[in-house]
Amino acid sequence: MNYCFGVDIGGTTVKIGLFQDNGTIIDKWEIPTHKQEGGKYILPDISKSLLDKINEKQINKKDILGAGVGVPAPIKEEGIVRGSANLNWEYKEVIKELHELTGFKIKTGNDANMAALGEMWLGSGKNYNNLIMITLGTGVGGGIIINGKPLIGSNGAGGEIGHLKVNYNEDKHCGCKGQGCLEQYASARGIVNLAKKKLEKTNKKSILNKGDITSKDVFDALKDGDEIAKEVIEEFGKYLGYAIANIAVIIDPEIILIGGGVSKAGNVIIEYVKKYFDKKAYFANRNIKFELASLGNDAGICGAAKLILI
Amino acid sequence: MNYCFGVDIGGTTVKIGLFQDNGTIIDKWEIPTHKQEGGKYILPDISKSLLDKINEKQINKKDILGAGVGVPAPIKEEGIVRGSANLNWEYKEVIKELHELTGFKIKTGNDANMAALGEMWLGSGKNYNNLIMITLGTGVGGGIIINGKPLIGSNGAGGEIGHLKVNYNEDKHCGCKGQGCLEQYASARGIVNLAKKKLEKTNKKSILNKGDITSKDVFDALKDGDEIAKEVIEEFGKYLGYAIANIAVIIDPEIILIGGGVSKAGNVIIEYVKKYFDKKAYFANRNIKFELASLGNDAGICGAAKLILI
Numbered sequence: 001m002n003y004c005f006g007v008d009i010g011g012t013t014v015k016i017g018l019f020q021d022n023g024t025i026i027d028k029w030e031i032p033t034h035k036q037e038g039g040k041y042i043l044p045d046i047s048k049s050l051l052d053k054i055n056e057k058q059i060n061k062k063d064i065l066g067a068g069v070g071v072p073a074p075i076k077e078e079g080i081v082r083g084s085a086n087l088n089w090e091y092k093e094v095i096k097e098l099h100e101l102t103g104f105k106i107k108t109g110n111d112a113n114m115a116a117l118g119e120m121w122l123g124s125g126k127n128y129n130n131l132i133m134i135t136l137g138t139g140v141g142g143g144i145i146i147n148g149k150p151l152i153g154s155n156g157a158g159g160e161i162g163h164l165k166v167n168y169n170e171d172k173h174c175g176c177k178g179q180g181c182l183e184q185y186a187s188a189r190g191i192v193n194l195a196k197k198k199l200e201k202t203n204k205k206s207i208l209n210k211g212d213i214t215s216k217d218v219f220d221a222l223k224d225g226d227e228i229a230k231e232v233i234e235e236f237g238k239y240l241g242y243a244i245a246n247i248a249v250i251i252d253p254e255i256i257l258i259g260g261g262v263s264k265a266g267n268v269i270i271e272y273v274k275k276y277f278d279k280k281a282y283f284a285n286r287n288i289k290f291e292l293a294s295l296g297n298d299a300g301i302c303g304a305a306k307l308i309l310i
Numbered sequence: 311m312n313y314c315f316g317v318d319i320g321g322t323t324v325k326i327g328l329f330q331d332n333g334t335i336i337d338k339w340e341i342p343t344h345k346q347e348g349g350k351y352i353l354p355d356i357s358k359s360l361l362d363k364i365n366e367k368q369i370n371k372k373d374i375l376g377a378g379v380g381v382p383a384p385i386k387e388e389g390i391v392r393g394s395a396n397l398n399w400e401y402k403e404v405i406k407e408l409h410e411l412t413g414f415k416i417k418t419g420n421d422a423n424m425a426a427l428g429e430m431w432l433g434s435g436k437n438y439n440n441l442i443m444i445t446l447g448t449g450v451g452g453g454i455i456i457n458g459k460p461l462i463g464s465n466g467a468g469g470e471i472g473h474l475k476v477n478y479n480e481d482k483h484c485g486c487k488g489q490g491c492l493e494q495y496a497s498a499r500g501i502v503n504l505a506k507k508k509l510e511k512t513n514k515k516s517i518l519n520k521g522d523i524t525s526k527d528v529f530d531a532l533k534d535g536d537e538i539a540k541e542v543i544e545e546f547g548k549y550l551g552y553a554i555a556n557i558a559v560i561i562d563p564e565i566i567l568i569g570g571g572v573s574k575a576g577n578v579i580i581e582y583v584k585k586y587f588d589k590k591a592y593f594a595n596r597n598i599k600f601e602l603a604s605l606g607n608d609a610g611i612c613g614a615a616k617l618i619l620i
Contacts (some may be wrong), residue, residue, distance in 0.1 A: 002402070003398070015363045027452075074594060129464075130463070130464040139437075142560075143561070146456065146461060147482070151456060153440070153561065153562025153563075153564055154439075154440040154560050154562050154564040155594045155595070155597075157559075157562045157592070157595065158561060158562040158563075159364070159560060159562075160559050160560075160562070160592060160594065161559065161560060163559050163592045164556050164559055164560070165552065165555065166555055168552070168590075176592060176593060177593070178592065178593075205346070232458040242475065242478070245475065246474050246475055246556065247470065247560055249453070249467075249470050249473050249474055250452075250469060250470075250471060250474070250557060250559070250560055250561070251461070251463065251468060252461075252462075252463025252465050252466075252467045252468040252469075252470070253462050253463075253464055266597050280475050280488070281476075282470060282473045282486060282488065283486060283487065283488075284384060284467035284470065285465070287465075287468065293521035
């Protein structure tokens with residue numbers, strides 16, 4: 001029996017999974033991300049956790065095929081991070097350092113690509129080799145899988161679809177300093193901003209007129225028949241659906257997966273997004289399927305582990 | 311010494327090249343595309359031409375590594391065309407049929423991807439493994455190379471960037487029946503349409519106010535300081551430059567190559583496109599290079615031949 005580790009390094013915790021190479025999860029756990037002193041403890045902590053685990057499970061080191069590692073930063077196949085504010089890393093040779101610490105074969109990828117690969121291996125993307133995973137959370141992340149492999153990009157910045165420009169008339173700035181990025185409308189915060197803007201301009205009554213709101217409040221209000229909420233979600237669906245039509249005409253994927261915290265609203269997301277996608281999709285892309293992602297927070301460790309197997 | 315053929319099937323002629331595997335072109339020639347009777351003569355004609363050529367050159371059949379074939383239609387790796395109006399084909403098993411006729415290993419790709427691969431092998435894309443080739447001709451074609459291989463797409467329709475929607479307010483239709491496609495503004499015909507629209511709405515004097523004009527006329531007028539021509543090329547640059555910024559944030563390529571008949575206008579194309587690209591590019595994509603393609607009509611045969619070598 002062969003095993004591999006999937007490691008998903010986040011700003012608060014490191015998620016780790018131990019997998020059999022057939023996709024069975026043997027164990028999963030978390031350790032804190034120690035970011036002090038330029039994040040220099042992060043990789044040693046991970047190393048210790050991996051080695052402790054094979055002791056605990058009495059697994060022979062030679063049966064470990066390797067450890068895949070997802071990081072919240074652009075990273076190319078050579079495994080070097082050139083700056084990650086989330087981890088306090090300035091320059092980190094992840095593959096080299098973690099291989100020296102553990103003796104394992106190490107592969108790396110960015111977290112959005114890892115999530116896409118995880119869904120392809122064990123989630124809603126099973127049986128597909130060409131897919132796009134869109135993560136709607138605080139921001140909008142994208143992972144693109146072509147012929148079973150992540151699109152990394154020449155700067156490690158492939159699939160950054162949250163920064164697709166979808167509105168050339170926007171005067172507010174995105175976190176990337178651009179204007180009119182998809183993330184400004186389709187992230188949790190983006191949806192809240194769309195709602196606030198509508199509420200300011202209308203005299204219509206709305207459940208949402210209550211001070212601080214979340215994107216969940218907007219979807220809940222939609223379910224309750226709130227007219228403003230419906231307008232907001234139509235707008236959200238339009239930005240995201242139109243954007244997906246443009247991504248599809250470039251990538252020609254089989255399936256689009258939508259995950260992240262916002263996607264907890266359920267199939268209503270797909271309903272509104274697909275409605276607008278259909279209006280603008282190129283004829284060759286009209287048969288593309290849409291599904292909600294199914295692995296939640298485990299997608300990252302699953303994809304990182306899969307990286308060792310491809 | 312090993313050899314390979316590159317075949318570029320067009321609606322009027324089939325271009326063919328005989329290459330050494332080091333990239334030296336031994337010979338190139340054309341045969342007419344016989345489209346009658348459902349295009350059933352096209353592949354037999356090609357087969358005869360290839361076999362005649364190795365006789366003429368006294369090349370041993372076992373030294374031919376294979377023949378790559380570019381077709382003007384979506385096609386996947388299995389080599390089946392499901393309809394090409396340009397060739398009168400309804401259903402054609404290109405790899406199977408041409409292999410049976412010639413005995414050669416056959417690989418296939420669509421013409422835009424072949425042009426991109428050709429430029430990577432022997433043209434302006436040399437030394438790059440991740441590039442986007444944009445062909446500005448009657449239409450706008452796109453070929454995307456990732457890690458040295460063409461992005462084919464799950465329907466054989468990857469990289470159809472001419473049908474990226476760049477204007478959601480367009481009321482006229484593209485050939486694909488969509489509205490606001492890049493091709494409606496950045497093709498030869500698109501540029502003429504932009505000029506006509508401007509001329510209708512202005513009282514300014516312009517060299518272009520003379521009945522039938524071509525895209526070349528617009529670029530010539532720009533060189534002569536014509537104000538309307540400048541406005542048109544600014545608009546062209548804006549549509550194409552903004553579109554490339556969005557393609558780049560998805561693909562993260564090293565270089566953008568611009569070819570096709572319109573690109574004969576020269577570096578002025580890159581000047582105007584890059585000006586607008588820079589305004590909207592994601593920060594990680596700002597170092598992307600822009601170059602004019604250099605192989606002209608030979609790009610297709612070069613890329614088709616290269617397909618045999620990857």
